[in-house]
């Protein structure tokens with residue numbers, strides 16, 4: 233295998249769910265980066281819990297760095313202050329108003345506040361952990377599609393301001409990822425065409441300004457956007473497989489910008505709660521032990537196509553986005569990846 237080959241994925245500790253022992257069981261070396269949900273300090277941990285983990289593990293090289301995963305927009309259900317806890321209450325409140333009602337990237341004022349939030353939070357974490365260069369990446373989410381072509385300024389103008397400010401204030405090495413959306417609420421960058429449009433714009437911005445930004449490719453969200461699932465026992469294997477080939481071949485033009493991959497599955501219809509065996513069922517009540525041959529084959533066809541997309545020898549981040557420790561499910565995903573030729577770093 234030459235150096236331009238191989239699909240290499242580096243595991244990121246996701247929200248601190250796993251222990252050193254869990255990693256050993258999966259035959260994985262300990263990750264040195266942890267993703268922190270940055271936005272509203274959420275359900276399980278407060279910001280301080282993540283900080284403690286980074287701090288304690290600093291010396292034995294487990295979790296020295298972190299990535300900030302900012303929040304998706306929300307429109308309903310959450311009440312004022314519901315998820316805002318922890319030490320920097322002020323920035324938490326500020327962020328809550330930023331993500332409410334799906335207003336992401338709506339104007340220049342919004343972007344300025346978003347920058348302020350990220351900078352404040354990063355400074356807070358760095359101060360608490362004693363590591364000024366702990367931040368590796370920031371993950372952000374797409375605007376609504378109508379913001380893409382707004383006049384006189386649109387999303388890309390605001391995004392450029394954002395990237396420039398983050399690099400100036402927090403360092404040029406901090407990578408910025410845009411995660412694809414599932415297209416609901418008219419969110420942009422959901423299907424392969426939208427992702428490729430984003431990549432094209434990012435190349436234009438880079439050529440003009442030198443500013444760089446990347447893609448975090450969430451595979452289950454991509455499948456959802458393209459509506460690729462089995463209908464009960466009727467799997468339409470060949471139709472879905474053809475779609476994989478179409479989607480992943482087309483995504484090759486964005487390959488150089490894909491720096492992070494998200495994988496997760498469902499449990500009883502709940503997202504972020506299962507392994508990849510659950511991806512091709514529409515029946516929410518189906519157990520994983522009832523997996524049909526077609527669904528199993530589709531899972532492998534998906535991973536084969538993903539591997540071909542990423543087979544350029546470059547190392548990318550892998551986030552197993554499960555909302556709990558779920559050691560068995562994580563192990564299954566790693567097994568599936570290894571079984572389909574990925575190199576897990």
Ligand SMILES: [Zn+2]
Pocket residue numbers: 411450494553
């Ligand atoms: Zn994701």
